[in-house]
Amino acid sequence: MNIIVCIKQVPGTSEVEVDQETGVLKREGIDSKMNPYDLYAIETAIKMKEEKGAKISVVSMGPPQAAEIIREAYMMGADEGALISDRVFGGADVLATSYTISQGVQKFGLYDLIICGKQTTDGDTAQVGPELAEFLGIPHITNVKKIVEVKEHSIIVDMDMPHAVQTVEVNYPCLITVEKDINQPRLPSFKRKLATKNQAIPMYSFKDFTDQNENNYGINGSPTRVIRIFSPEANNDREMWKDTPDVLVDRLTNKLKELKYV
Amino acid sequence: MNYKKIDGQDIAFLISVCGKERVFTGGEIHESYSRDELVNEHLYPEVVAEVLHTEEISQIMKYAYENNIPVTPRGQGTGLAGGAVAIHGGIMVSTVRMNKILELDEENLTLTVEPGVLLLDIVKFVQKNDLFYPPDPGEKSATIGGNISTNAGGMRAVKYGVTRDYIRGIEVVLPDGQIMTMGGKTVKNSSGYGLKDIIIGSEGTLAIVTKAILKLLPLPKKSLSLLVPFPDLAQAIETVPKIIKSKSIPTAIEFLEREIILASEEFLGKQFPDKSANAYLLLTFDGNSKEELEEAYEKVAHICLEAGAIDALISNTQERQDAIWSARGAFLEAIKASTTELDECDVVVPRDRVADFVKFNDELQQKIGIKIKGFGHAGDGNLHVYVLRDQLEEKEWQDKLARAMDAMYAKAKEFGGDVSGEHGIGSAKKPYLEATKGREYMELLKRIKLAFDPKNLLNPGKVC
């Protein structure tokens, strides 16, 4: 079976600051790393490979330095990978990103299953998986918390809902997004690092794609615009309540109502 | 020893110095002031004073000296050898409220702190300023005063050394109430006896540390860990001297076994990234560039593979480090949770004898018929070995525990090791110190103690 795992490079820390003057994220000196949620996706694929046999391809969209995380995926157990990178893709929002990846995925040929992490730590939108599935015209299941069975033509998974777990069987080709804690991702192996040191990382750019309309990519293909980014106001309230028990219970009940827990 | 019992007048004096709200007697004394992290017995001081200034400590000491009252200094009480327990009653001087960071001197790269500042606050503060205080004991909620008193070590000792190596100067109150400074901001010092260094690690028996000038380093920009699985523990530990010999210096080299990994998974409810092997070495590296780090860890990874390691797994992100180090940090708690009672042996042996010592413990376990679990700092020879009571009857437990401890300390001595690597002697390990060091050595310690504290009032019953 052929599995494609989508991965992304994100800033190494979530403790980012906004430059008050320009409104742009301060990124100087911040390391990059693989989106932590994607590690679960890779691990899910490797477990399937160990159980049933599979070829795992990883794909990422980003600047040339994002090749690092493809190499890291090799060190975890991926068989091949490619990086989608082009200046034309700059400034893409979720829609343009998903569309671009859908073009890139088609370069891998036939696939059975695409696995994505639930979300990224920088965007936090959890939208790329479903949008990618839509552009590819395949069904998707989000919030997968357990792989129940991998069959020849379908996969059975548990989908995590607010108050229920829905067990579904879905035919290939399809896309799933996996929850964190579906497994404990393995660490990159030094032995595999040595073994894959010279393995190539192909780079796909705009000219490699079927759709040659520049308006579908990057900032032009993005329907949303970020007007401004700013630091949130922290909850710095510090109130001390000293009163009779009756009054205190009253105030507490009201506070819980205000916080929507009652 | 004939110490004066605390009476109303003494308490009135303490209140006149500290105010009512910082003096506690009888039932007001919090339970935690009666023990430390390992001692099960509760021994209460007669009165606790939570001091704010050096001057207060000086006044209290002067009064105690005149009235023959024992004084036990105390920080957060996170010790493991009973050092901060008032075994003779008297006054407990708690420095937890002396928790101010006084000065960051970026020109001399020093940080001046009060003794009650927590290690975790120091780490956070200096990091924000791109600086580094290397000593890294496991208990981050300990005070720096406590760290100085036990000469705390920690995992980074392999590369950076221990607390003593990072104390430039101290201010102390002597048993008679005199305030004195030792050392300072200077890098060099050969002005007479190294009193500062004798106070460090003296467990509050010679003087009370009221201020410390810490030496800082530039903060290494990057760090990374290697988790190296081995077929068995002997093979893992035998690799350590080879790593040291290669002159690439990891900041830490720890060893762990599968059994303890499983215990901590159970305790934390979190999965460890790998548990396929019986034994592991866990190494960390720090440096200023990715290339520098890569060069260092690759060299060590090759040495491990040649020595029979199954692989070398790379932990290079916060999540991965958390998954590994939160488990490592929970080992003691996990062992505690797995048994009814335990005692600890904190021996240190030369690094090339660690493997032999671990093997010896394994055999000892069989011979005596008691469970012994351990983990530790393979890179600096400091082992934390825990003897577990499980379901043993009191008499059998005491008997087997004593036999196990005697055997282990004797073995450590034979290997050229010592009683305590980083937890100190306190009251719990005194017999073993004497057995290991001999009478003359103990006599010398006692004479030093006498020179500082002729009335034996400061933390009596500890160390010697």
Add this chain to the structure above:
Amino acid sequence: MAKIVIDQDKITEPEAILELCPFGALEWDNQYLSINAACKMCKLCVKKGPAGVFTFIEDEVVTVDKSQWQGIVVYVDHMEGNIHPVTLELIGKAKELAAKVSYPVYCLFMGHNITGKAQELLQYGIDEVFVYDDEELKDFRIEPYAAVFEEFITKVKPSIVLVGGTTVGRSLAPRMAARFRTGLTADCTVLDVDENTDLAQIRPAFGGNIMAHIVTPNTRPQFATVRYKVFSLAEKTNSPTGKVTFCTISKEKLVSQIRVLQVKPKEKVKSIEDAEVIVVAGGGIKSAKDMEMLQVLADKLGGMVATTRPLIEAGFADARLQIGLSGRTVKPKLIITCGVSGAVQFVAGMDSADNIIAINTDENAPIFNVAHYGIIGDLYKIVPDLIERLAQGNE
């Protein structure tokens, strides 16, 4: 077309120019300055760079005729007809927004055997509830649900689509946004509508460390998802005037590659790290039996009970419920500490909770340094009364 153009002749100090880009997207090969794929189009180089080197060029965009898209629709999130309360919160917000631009408010309700429930929605002042009731829609499956959503949007042409940030909503909304090639902003915490009917959407990113204000200026509809408990419930109206419209869709559009094998109720969260609400028992708790009282409170708030280290040592609770440096680190939305003094050991494991409520008799207890709401009082007086009050509220 939008792009940043570089005038190579005006470059005097290329090294300094490289520093301009926070994303490292500028490259200099000793002759030629170029922009690589790391570019986020933040335009900082245009704003801060030397005059004339960087120019942002954007062609006139063909804008949709916004007047053709009217109304706000709320997707009704439900499970077998039980409507998720986030739906009612979204209805409340939708009505507020609709009032500003004189829009009608719709509900889109799809499922099986839900007809009866549709009527109930009208009492919140909805103008029109569109119901698609079909046995193929019994359980959530993405293709049939998406097909119905598409049919509805094509027919009604709403300007704004609000979807609850539930598993279903977060699966369905992006699929629809992609189908209509329009924008979707996830997990909005603030919503407003501009005069030109653009939806002003504010959402956190980077785990809440950054807030972003986002609009969808050139396409319709505008999709937004919002999580549960962000907005307030809609008020009921005394005189509902809206109507329920039953719609049908052809069977062939409801074909799916997914078979739902089982839907089982979820077990409760097991680990305190995953709990949204935590009630903590501290040293002020006198006996193991009193833990039950806190459990009742936790149950009322849909949370879990946790403890401090001394209580674990006293054998009051399982070690896995310990918060602190030597236990677990938690970051719940709400934490209520009962009789916890607030030792460093403990505080380090919980001080990043969103809302900290502390109950303690000692007003000097260090827990009050981190509490947002510090209640000086006896937990044995407050907790039982609070439980009673909450029980009354539920009736």
